[in-house]
Amino acid sequence: MESVIGLGDKSVLVDMINHVFCRKQSFWTLDLCLLVLPELKELIYDNKESYVQCGCNVIKLIIKMFGPVIKENIQSPVGHGIDLSREERCEKCQNCYSHLISLKEEAFKLKPTSEPISRLIRDLKNAFSRLN
Numbered sequence: 001m002e003s004v005i006g007l008g009d010k011s012v013l014v015d016m017i018n019h020v021f022c023r024k025q026s027f028w029t030l031d032l033c034l035l036v037l038p039e040l041k042e043l044i045y046d047n048k049e050s051y052v053q054c055g056c057n058v059i060k061l062i063i064k065m066f067g068p069v070i071k072e073n074i075q076s077p078v079g080h081g082i083d084l085s086r087e088e089r090c091e092k093c094q095n096c097y098s099h100l101i102s103l104k105e106e107a108f109k110l111k112p113t114s115e116p117i118s119r120l121i122r123d124l125k126n127a128f129s130r131l132n
Contacts, residue, residue, distance in 0.1 A: 030092040037099035
């Protein structure tokens with residue numbers, strides 16, 4: 001995925017997300033979320049409706065799959081002793097949360113261009129409410 005993002009071609013990114021990652025949700029990890037989340041702002045503001053749909057759907061998918069994990073790890077303090085995997089997971093969750101909050105602010109600025117996009121924006125706003 002890093003090489004796909006490195007290409008800087010949104011069409012390749014959208015194809016990869018739609019045809020691989022949305023069909024095979026088991027591929028998703030916090031690491032993949034951290035790669036994809038920064039790219040989603042460009043997708044949700046694109047002129048192509050299919051890119052907007054892809055961006056919104058991926059945000060909803062990430063919130064659905066990782067929202068509870070992210071919330072749990074940013075709300076619970078790090079325990080006593082050294083637990084490097086927990087500390088790493090907490091850091092990834094904090095970074096994902098920061099990206100999601102930024103995307104939430106952007107989602108509330110989105111202007112619906114069609115009825116399907118209007119529904120997606122509404123669904124996206126509802127998904128973001130689960131992060132609070």
